[in-house]
Amino acid sequence: xxxxxxxxxxxxxxxxxxxxxxxxxxxxxxxxxxxxxxxxxxxxxxxxxxxxxxxxxxxxxxxxxxxxxxxxxxxxxxxxxxxxxxxxxxxxxxxxxxxxxxxxxxxxxxxxxxxxxxxxxxxxxxxxxxxxxxxxxxxxxxxxxxxxxxxxxxxxxxxxxxxxxxxxxxxxxxxxxxxxxxxxxxxxxxxxxxxxxxxxxxxxxxxxxxxxxxxxxxxxxxxxxxxxxxxxxxxxxxxxxxxxxxxxxxxxxxxxxxxxxxxxxxxxxxxxxxxxxxxxxxxxxxxxxxxxxxx
Amino acid sequence: xxxxxxxxxxxxxxxxxxxxxxxxxxxxxxxxxxxxxxxxxxxxxxxxxxxxxxxxxxxxxxxxxxxxxxxxxxxxxxxxxxxxxxxxxxxxxxxxxxxxxxxxxxxxxxxxxxxxxxxxxxxxxxxxxxxxxxxxxxxxxxxxxxxxxxxxxxxxxxxxxxxxxxxxxxxxxxxxxxxxxxxxxxxxxxxxxxxxxxxxxxxxxxxxxxxxxxxxxxxxxxxxxxxxxxxxxxxxxxxxxxxxxxxxxxxxxxxxxxxxxxxxxxxxxxxxxxxxxxxxxxxxxxxxxxxxxxx
Numbered sequence: 318x319x320x321x322x323x324x325x326x327x328x329x330x331x332x333x334x335x336x337x338x339x340x341x342x343x344x345x346x347x348x349x350x351x352x353x354x355x356x357x358x359x360x361x362x363x364x365x366x367x368x369x370x371x372x373x374x375x376x377x378x379x380x381x382x383x384x385x386x387x388x389x390x391x392x393x394x395x396x397x398x399x400x401x402x403x404x405x406x407x408x409x410x411x412x413x414x415x416x417x418x419x420x421x422x423x424x425x426x427x428x429x430x431x432x433x434x435x436x437x438x439x440x441x442x443x444x445x446x447x448x449x450x451x452x453x454x455x456x457x458x459x460x461x462x463x464x465x466x467x468x469x470x471x472x473x474x475x476x477x478x479x480x481x482x483x484x485x486x487x488x489x490x491x492x493x494x495x496x497x498x499x500x501x502x503x504x505x506x507x508x509x510x511x512x513x514x515x516x517x518x519x520x521x522x523x524x525x526x527x528x529x530x531x532x533x534x535x536x537x538x539x540x541x542x543x544x545x546x547x548x549x550x551x552x553x554x555x556x557x558x559x560x561x562x563x564x565x566x567x568x569x570x571x572x573x574x575x576x577x578x579x580x581x582x583x584x585x586x587x588x589x590x591x592x593x594x595x596x597x598x599x600x601x602x603x604x605x606x607x608x609x610x611x612x
Numbered sequence: 613x614x615x616x617x618x619x620x621x622x623x624x625x626x627x628x629x630x631x632x633x634x635x636x637x638x639x640x641x642x643x644x645x646x647x648x649x650x651x652x653x654x655x656x657x658x659x660x661x662x663x664x665x666x667x668x669x670x671x672x673x674x675x676x677x678x679x680x681x682x683x684x685x686x687x688x689x690x691x692x693x694x695x696x697x698x699x700x701x702x703x704x705x706x707x708x709x710x711x712x713x714x715x716x717x718x719x720x721x722x723x724x725x726x727x728x729x730x731x732x733x734x735x736x737x738x739x740x741x742x743x744x745x746x747x748x749x750x751x752x753x754x755x756x757x758x759x760x761x762x763x764x765x766x767x768x769x770x771x772x773x774x775x776x777x778x779x780x781x782x783x784x785x786x787x788x789x790x791x792x793x794x795x796x797x798x799x800x801x802x803x804x805x806x807x808x809x810x811x812x813x814x815x816x817x818x819x820x821x822x823x824x825x826x827x828x829x830x831x832x833x834x835x836x837x838x839x840x841x842x843x844x845x846x847x848x849x850x851x852x853x854x855x856x857x858x859x860x861x862x863x864x865x866x867x868x869x870x871x872x873x874x875x876x877x878x879x880x881x882x883x884x885x886x887x888x889x890x891x892x893x894x895x896x897x898x899x900x901x902x903x904x905x906x907x
Contacts, residue, residue: 334772413805436819448819473815475807484805485815492798492821499790499867503783506854508780509861512770520768520780524731524743526787528823559801566804569898571870572794579866605865 319344320463321401323366323375323395327354330408330435330517331378334468335363335443338376340445341467346372347390371400374464378435381501381554382411386527389419396426404429404460408449410490413480420453420479429457432479434486435469446470450489451551452481484564487562490555496530497552498576501597504535508606514539537594550589552580557611614639615758618670620683622649625703625730626673628737629763630658633671635740636762638745641667643683656760659885666695669759673730676849677706684714687870691721699724699755703744705785705850706777707857715748715774724752727774729781730764733841741765747776782857785850786868791825793871796892799830809834832859834891836905844891845884847875 320343324335327349338345339362346366347358355365366372375395377385385407389396396405400544405423407416407430431453441447447468451458452475458465465472475481503526507517518535521527537543556577563570581601586602588595601608615638619630622644633640641661642653650660661667670690672680680702684691691700700718700723701878702711715725726748734744742763746753747770753760760767770776798821802812813830816822832838851872858865874894881897883890896903 432735450815450819471818473818475811475815481806484802484807485811487805487821488798488802488807488812489816489821491801492794492823492826493691493814495867496791496821496823497795501795502790502865502867503787506786506858506863506865507779507783509863510782510857511776512779512783516770516780519781520745520770521784521787523766523768524745524784524788525786525828526791528787528791530822531787533820539686542702561870562799562805566899568801568804569895570797570801571874572790572797572867575866575870600864604861 319485319604320373321346321369321371321469322464323348323369323372325366325375325377325395326360326379326384327351328378329377329439330442332358333377333439333444334376334447336361336443337445337468338464339363341497343463345466366395370398372403373396373398373400374404374406376406376408376464376468378408381409382415383420385409385411390422396423396428397515397536398427399426401427401431401461402429402455404431406431406433406461406464408433409485409557410434411483412558413483413487414565415485416479416483429454429460430479431461432482433458433461434482436486436489442468449473450475450482452476453479462536464590487559491559491570493530494552494556494580495572495576497534498579498596499595500528500531500535501579501594501600504538505597505600505604509604514609535591535596537592538597543565543595544592545592548590548591549580549593552593555575556580615668615757616641616664616666618643618664618667618808618907619670620670620690621737622653623673624734625737626671627653628734629671629673629742631656631738632740633759637757638758638762652725657701661690663695667693667698669699670694671701671703671759671763673703674833676704677710680704680706680714685717691718691723694721694723696722696725697755699726699752701726701756701759702726703728703730705707705729705853706778706780708778708782709860711774711778713722722757724749725774726752726756728778729777731781731784732742737763744768745770745777745780747771748774755837779857780856786854786865788825789809789847789851789875790867790871791823792829792888793874793891795823795826795830796874796889796895799833799884800892800899800901804889804899809904811889812828829889832887833892833903836903840885840887843885844875844878844888847888848879851875861885862905
């Protein structure tokens with residue numbers, strides 16, 4: 318039986334996912350508030366999702382929980398129109414309690430739910446090489462298998478109910494956000510001591526102070542290239558979710574709190590749409606130093 | 613001409629360095645406030661440094677700047693007794709301005725000075741596999757070459773004057789200390805969401821949230837093994853140096869400041885001599901959760 322798969326949210330990540338699904342021979346139906354993105358998908362062999370019934374799977378690749386709920390259960394929500402036993406693959410970074418709520422609501426329509434936040438960026442999305450940090454019932458994993466095979470090279474199975482995937486994604490974002498701000502703090506601190514960003518990258522990537530984020534983002538600062546692969550504005554959102562969860566269990570997360578403040582400053586300074594390495598511009602401003610390629 | 617090399621400070625790192633020098637065939641003269649360590653060195657073929665004149669090189673592997681200055685220029689200080697053209701290889705983590713001061717004072721005795729903080733831990737020290745983050749004159753590097761060849765597999769040359777090596781070491785310690793505390797924050801945060809430390813390590817080490825420190829230290833928490841490879845008390849000292857330097861140039865380092873507070877808490881709680889992964893115990897205490905193997 319031919320699989321009909323919907324992709325809701327055709328931004329950088331969602332569009333790449335839709336392309337990967339098309340490459341794997343599926344019928345792909347796309348939706349985005351921006352009609353131009355739907356037209357772009359149609360030009361590549363996809364179709365518009367409007368009024369399509371009986372989808373077997375939908376990937377939800379929107380910004381946050383609110384948009385996810387709107388797409389699933391709002392006006393023209395997709396879940397009530399889906400085939401019985403179909404699966405929602407929910408990719409946005411959300412609070413685990415929200416994921417559990419959606420799983421339960423989907424079950425009322427006999428629709429499965431996979432809590433499936435993604436990691437890897439737009440380039441990997443288009444290559445079908447994402448990592449998916451997933452949790453859900455065995456049935457949800459089985460129903461989602463065609464989608465997961467098409468979009469990901471690594472699928473972490475975190476548990477048999479929604480929530481665990483989102484929890485691990487939050488843990489990852491806590492670390493990635495703190496490491497990004499720490500890289501900016503260390504790089505600019507080094508500049509005050511006469512260490513160039515280039516020398517910083519050369520040496521630190523070979524030392525105990527290195528991190529995945531440092532190795533990925535510090536070269537952007539060396540090149541003065543702030544083309545947004547992943548933008549500053551991701552972090553107030555994602556670290557905000559971390560602190561919401563932390564608050565719900567009275568967990569004190571002081572480093573996350575401080576890192577979030579730095580991203581707020583960057584966003585307020587008008588850097589929200591720049592690459593997230595631009596967090597270094599906040600430190601440079603505070604310290605009165607000039608980063609490469611920044612006037 | 614036979615090289616006579618002194619090693620001042622025979623703790624875990626210094627003793628390993630002395631062993632590496634012995635393996636390379638040098639005459640090694642050791643000093644430590646703890647006489648037992650000197651006796652241990654003698655049992656392995658070394659000698660006591662007391663009253664030995666005309667050393668060609670000395671490695672200073674003590675705790676801090678104060679001890680370094682004491683050994684070099686205090687009562688029975690070694691520098692005035694060294695051969696002309698001999699070299700001091702100074703390995704403690706210190707403020708760059710202190711390193712510059714020592715270089716200048718050594719020059720008064722016609723003794724060279726290599727600003728040479730080390731990284732890698734006791735096991736690598738004994739295997740001659742350290743990393744050295746060094747700066748100094750060409751003459752200092754040439755004079756120190758036999759020592760560096762014996763103790764290190766990687767030597768970073770940061771510049772032609774003392775200070776640059778210590779500055780880069782401070783940058784590295786800033787990152788390593790923040791990453792260590794961030795690992796503890798994320799691991800315990802995950803536990804509040806039902807993620808076991810083991811699952812945390814399995815997944816995060818393959819994701820964007822990973823760091824060198826996380827990969828090295830988080831397994832200690834999984835095993836509940838706090839045998840001190842590198843102890844908690846290193847961090848109040850090293851992050852304190854970072855903030856001293858930062859203060860001298862009015863640099864705001866908010867993540868470093870918060871990480872330091874967490875290490876102060878750990879030290880105050882009596883964890884100073886435990887492995888530095890014990891920083892997680894502070895987070896666990898705050899959150900009311902129980903780490904593996906901790907009662």
